[in-house]
Amino acid sequence: MAPSKYKKPPQAPPKFTPTPQSLLDDTKRLLDQSRKIQDDIVAQVPPEKATFSNVLLPVAQDDDQMSLESHILGFYSAVSTEKALRDASNEAESLMDKFSIEMSMREDFYNLLDAAKKRNEKLDPESQRLLEKNHKSYIRNGLGIPAGPKRDRFKEIKDRLSEISIAFQKNLNEENGGLWFTLEELDGVPDDVVNNLEKGEGENEGKVRLTFKYPDLFPTLKYAKNENVRQKVFVANENKCNDNTALFKEAIVLRDEAARLLGYNNHAEFRIEDKMAKTPKTVTDFLGDLRTRLAPGGLEEVKKLLALKKEDVESRGEKFDEHYYLWDNRYYDRLMLEKDYKLDQTKIAEYFPLGTTIRGMLGIFEEIFGLVFVEITGADRDAISETGKGSDIVWHKDVQVFSVWDDDGEGSGFVGYLYLDLHPREGKYGHAANFNLQPGFIQPNGSRRYPATALVCNFSKPTPKKPSLLKHDEVVTLFHELGHGIHDLVSRTTYSQFHGTNTVRDFVEAPSQMLENWCWTPSQLKSLSKHYSYLSPEYKAAFEESSKESSHPPETIPDDLINSLISTKHVNDALFNLRQLHFGIFDMTVHTPASHDDIKALPVSETYNQLRKEISKLDGPEELSSKDGKKNWTWGHGQATFGHLIGGYDAGYYGYLSSQVYSADMFHTVFAKDPMNGKEGRRYRHTVLERGGSQDEMDTLVDFLGRKPSTEAFYRELGLSS
Structure with a gap:
């Protein structure tokens, strides 16, 4: 209660x-x-x-x-x-x-x-x-x-x-494809993933069905020992929405035509004019400089991963073909972390049950931003529902709802509602995102209308033997999306048009990216953690039954696991950022054609795959299908799964990277020395988050930093300081 x-x-x-x-x-x-x-x-x-x-x-x-x-x-x-x-x-x-x-x-x-x-x-x-x-x-x-x-x-x-x-x-949203595999083919994939898969009947007797939803897809690419299985899954995922291929092409052609009708040279010029970057040249210069700086590190990382793959393949008596493929990267990245850094992601996940992790995150936001989160359950739902039925205030029985308040120091007032919808189901949005349900604004009578915001994610479902356990990258994802939710909740603008995350796209990610830093801070990792065997006698018994360890683990994550995790923060960082660059440069390529005829003639899938090879430094199926020296670049249609470029990030995906410039500067300037500094947290809340898009975003940054933002912390964080 x-x-x-x-x-x-x-x-x-x-x-x-x-x-x-x-x-x-x-x-x-x-x-x-x-x-x-x-x-x-x-x-x-x-x-x-x-x-x-x-x-x-x-x-x-x-x-x-x-x-x-x-x-x-x-x-x-x-x-x-x-x-x-x-x-x-x-x-x-x-x-x-x-x-x-x-x-x-x-x-x-x-x-x-x-x-x-x-x-x-x-x-x-x-x-x-x-x-x-x-x-x-x-x-x-x-x-x-x-x-x-x-x-x-x-x-x-x-x-x-x-x-x-x-x-x-x-x-x-409605994509529901999948592949059938035997249990032997999925050797290496964690049991809690495999046990949750649909069991086959008839011609699929003895097999399980792997979907392309994140809780199935990512663990398989990370842990499946069978390279052919990883390849099949990767390529099928790139082709899971091929009906979107023609839609994507039509969209970029129409955008170009519309921009030219308005007098712009291309769609990017039209879109970027109102953003912080102002011109496509600013964007392409930024992406080009970053690509030049990252490329040598990416090649060096591939070299080390290739050596690891060679050792692994030959240890099984198989022939090594000298290639490092797209479907290899999650697998060998994980293997390197385990081998060289003694990092066991599965063991780390045991300390981050979804429920306790969320409570820990909300506790962090309470402390630094002066908030109070109260979960609304049972009779309390009935009491606040306009209909008197608590089921009417959620769209699905699994959804959690919180009332959010200012703490005593902030005046104890009401802030808004936060909803959490965290597990996959058929027809549901397949990624992780924050959705504004109702914005805040000032009503004509002068009273305040309070916001409601929802986190929609796809974390694995709990089982009788294990709760939903988060890998560290999922902890980061949850923190990021909750960051958008906090931005949405604490914003206080006069008009809904400027509320919360209604900022320019090359700034909107910065507040959430900055909060990701808390997931790499030892004291915060410790406070977020709780080994799942301490949650209930049933979980404890199930853990002891399945565990090979002689002693029971500590209740919170031990320092050696924290240290090994933090030591990996920038391992293979160049490859990760080159992947982001591929998305950003592809986005700019399709939105800056030299002429309208050029965009009509552009082979989009080939461009997407060729740019990925050139930028990310990873081989794809084109290496397996080359004939007479010619490579087949049409093996996949990744742009057809790229919802960002159709859903508002067109000529704006670079914003994920440019926002990192601002987020790194804010964190290292203000929070790095003391991430739980409540005074600075409240100043950040009132100076940055409250203002939403109600003033120029550069003015917001200058107000908070006391100067214009700098790229120094961003490049230093990436190890690229000149």
């Missing part, structure tokens, strides 16, 4: 009770209401009387109210177990996107907004930013093109790109 002072939040949580029909009816109601508001403004306000308060403010306030429902209407496509509801959610997203495009090209409203802007009223800084950004967005959405066939074509393109985005993500 929750402490009494946290029992009754001042705002009820959202309801999750739609039917497919009600979901579509609600969508149409919202859109009709929003259209009427703009119609009334256009009918009642002459241009000479247009002001911020009678033109943009009513629309911004309608956006605020609409977002309380619209985000959730589109969320079901990622989390619902009911296909009809997912389909309705996808249709709702399509309707909302088409409406947004229609409104963003509404010339009669733009003319009023333009007149209001020219009035040069004295506005508060956030309202001024809202006015300028919205005014510019109309021009970027086609009103800079003279009315006529070209503008009509631009709208056609925008509509089609919306359809592509929805279809692409739907294919990824």
Whole structure:
């Protein structure tokens, strides 16, 4: 039961009770209401009387109210177990996107907004930013093109790109492929993974089915001793969504056409103009410099891994073919860590049961940010639900929900709701992400509307003998996504448009990346850990039954395991970052063609695979299928699984690397000496996280750092300081 002072939040949580029909009816109601508001403004306000308060403010306030429902209407496509509801959610997203495009090209409203802007009223800084950004967005959405066939074509393109985005993500969410293997073929893969796989019948009797979901895929690539199995799994995963191949190609061709209609040289120029980087040249120079610096280290790492592979292959009496393949990397990277650094990831995972790790993470955020997390269970759910039914405040029975509060030092006020949806299921979003369900903002009466945010992840499910155990990289992933969730929760902006993670894409990852550093701090690893055998008598008995150790492990992770883990932080770092560079450079390549004919003619899969070979330094199946000196670069279609480039990171994937510049600078400047410094944590909360996108992100960084950001800590962290 929750402490009494946290029992009754001042705002009820959202309801999750739609039917497919009600979901579509609600969508149409919202859109009709929003259209009427703009119609009334256009009918009642002459241009000479247009002001911020009678033109943009009513629309911004309608956006605020609409977002309380619209985000959730589109969320079901990622989390619902009911296909009809997912389909309705996808249709709702399509309707909302088409409406947004229609409104963003509404010339009669733009003319009023333009007149209001020219009035040069004295506005508060956030309202001024809202006015300028919205005014510019109309021009970027086609009103800079003279009315006529070209503008009509631009709208056609925008509509089609919306359809592509929805279809692409739907294919990824609903992908349910897999491969059947014998238990012998999966030799080396941990028992807790294999035991959770579907058992075969009939022609698959004696086999198990491996899916491409992360809890199956990554352990197999890391632990399966059989190279042919790893190859099969890797190549099949690259081809799991080939229906998306044509959609991806169509999207990059249409984006290029749209950018040229607006007067830009390419899509990247259009997209980057409003980001921190400002120009594609800044991005390509940054990526190119990083590639030059990382390449020698990558080659050196491959050389060591190749030697390890040779030793391993020949020890089994097999022939070594002198190649280090894409499907080798997770396996031999793990083997190197175990052999040279005595790092046993499986043993480390025993100290990070999902439940206790989450509680530990929330405890860290409580201490440094001045927050209190209260899980809402049982009768407390019924008490705060608007319907009186606790099941109505979650979308699935496995979902946890927390009310979040300020601690006494921060004023004890309500902050918002946090949801955790952590295990895979059919039809669910397949990666790890944070979804805003309801943003925060100031309501017309001056009261605060509080946010609700959800972490959607895919960690392995618990079994009777073991809880869900997190590998260290999964601990980092959880910390990262929870970082986005905290950003979403503590943001305090006037308008929902600037709330939380609504920042420019080349900054948005920085706050979460900075918090990843806590996963490499000895004291924090210790505080997060608890060996799963201490959780219950049943787990203890199961551990003792399966363990080969003579003595029982300590309750928290021992120092020698922590030290061996931390010593590996930068092992094969160059290869990891070269992989990120491959994604970033491929993204820029397909969005900066020299001409429109060039993008139409671009062989996308070949480009993706060739760039990967050139940049990442790892061989692919092209080495196995070369004939007459010609290599087959069409063996896989990885771009068809690359949701980021269709879902908002187009000409922006570089942001994961550029954000690391800012995150490294913030951590090493402010937190490295004392990561649990609550004074600095609260300053960070109020200076960076609270502001969301309500001011220029560079100003936010300068306010926090006391100077402009520097690349020094980033390159030093990578061991690349000149």
